[in-house]
Amino acid sequence: MKTTLKTNITVKDICEGFVYNELEGKGLFGLSGKLTIQPEYQRNYIYASDGGKKEMAVIESVLKGYPIGLIYFNKVSESNSEVLDGQQRITSLGRFITDKFAIKDENGMEQYFGGMAKDKQAKILETKLTIYECEGKESEIKEWFKTINIVGVPINAQEERNAVYSGSFVTLGKEEFSNSQNANIQKWSAYIKGSANRQEFLECALDWVSKGHIDDYMSHHRFDKNITELKKYFNSVIDWVSSVFTDVESEMRGLEWGRLYEEYRKKAYNPSKVSVEVQKLYADPYVNNRKGIFEYILGGSVDTKLLEVRVFDEATKKAVYATQTAKAKKKGESNCPHCAIGHDANKSKIWNFVEMDADHVAAWSKGGKTASKNCQMLCKTHNRAKGNR
Numbered sequence: 001m002k003t004t005l006k007t008n009i010t011v012k013d014i015c016e017g018f019v020y021n022e023l024e025g026k027g028l029f030g031l032s033g034k035l036t037i038q039p040e041y042q043r044n045y046i047y048a049s050d051g052g053k054k055e056m057a058v059i060e061s062v063l064k065g066y067p068i069g070l071i072y073f074n075k076v077s078e079s080n081s082e083v084l085d086g087q088q089r090i091t092s093l094g095r096f097i098t099d100k101f102a103i104k105d106e107n108g109m110e111q112y113f114g115g116m117a118k119d120k121q122a123k124i125l126e127t128k129l130t131i132y133e134c135e136g137k138e139s140e141i142k143e144w145f146k147t148i149n150i151v152g153v154p155i156n157a158q159e160e161r162n163a164v165y166s167g168s169f170v171t172l173g174k175e176e177f178s179n180s181q182n183a184n185i186q187k188w189s190a191y192i193k194g195s196a197n198r199q200e201f202l203e204c205a206l207d208w209v210s211k212g213h214i215d216d217y218m219s220h221h222r223f224d225k226n227i228t229e230l231k232k233y234f235n236s237v238i239d240w241v242s243s244v245f246t247d248v249e250s251e252m253r254g255l256e257w258g259r260l261y262e263e264y265r266k267k268a269y270n271p272s273k274v275s276v277e278v279q280k281l282y283a284d285p286y287v288n289n290r291k292g293i294f295e296y297i298l299g300g301s302v303d304t305k306l307l308e309v310r311v312f313d314e315a316t317k318k319a320v321y322a323t324q325t326a327k328a329k330k331k332g333e334s335n336c337p338h339c340a341i342g343h344d345a346n347k348s349k350i351w352n353f354v355e356m357d358a359d360h361v362a363a364w365s366k367g368g369k370t371a372s373k374n375c376q377m378l379c380k381t382h383n384r385a386k387g388n389r
């Protein structure tokens, strides 16, 4: 790979013919059309989010004469280049010069480029950037892109994969899943964490269809001309969740719906009964982990471990152990009620406190409360055998 350092390109040169696409959230071209600012494998423009603090910081740095960091171009032909690293900063410059956003002046007043004093405008336009222009094989450039970190906002795993497996499949995938204008995003957000811009919906869709093998899947489908399977699978999962669980709860966001779909999609559920159960568990003060409610219900309301039901505290356990042991000693039988009715050597064994666990006499799932009256101590073996039903 060949690298050339360029120090004569100014902000004015870069922003010549700057185009910003609001719909795609991308800065597209610069350098009089010779520079592609956000090639397909680049992520969307994110400096405008978070109230635009990052894009304002870029302009303020330039005005103060601070460096804004190295910029890398990939030379794609004799006259054309694309931005490999620095597209967020270049898009900030282009958006400012075309009056897309304002900075605050010394008095806290909004100031657009168009309304600035001529000398300040000139200071920005004449600022020279430090640019490395690279030439090399596609694979070399991509491998190298994988290793650089974008200043400010580190690249995430899916943004990196989009760079490594760039091609028609990624382009189509981003059109569907990374477009914040897609009307479905809001519905999807009920079940998926993250943002479209940062490729987290695309990542989730890929994770589901590939059963966790995203890299394999992307590499296999890299040059596909459609994303039919990806879309179909994703929509099946979303449709399934939203038909089983008619309530939308915030704890549903980010659950492993792909895995749950595979595990439970063949079981039939009655959505209105499911809804009643969800509400009941949400109202239950003993349920510590609300995220577990959905899988608990899908699995037939058996595995209470998923709910992290609040257990008896130490004081309660010790008090119950003491009375239970005193009674057992009097009768000459084991202080584990299950051992006591057995026929083996443990029939009269007095277990130590640490050898026993607390158990709900009436199972929590059948309405048993986590109060001392409902607590009994069992030896560890019997407690495990009974399970937390």
Ligand SMILES: [Zn+2]
Pocket: 336, 337, 338, 339, 340, 378, 379, 380, 381, 382
């Ligand atoms: Zn026992």
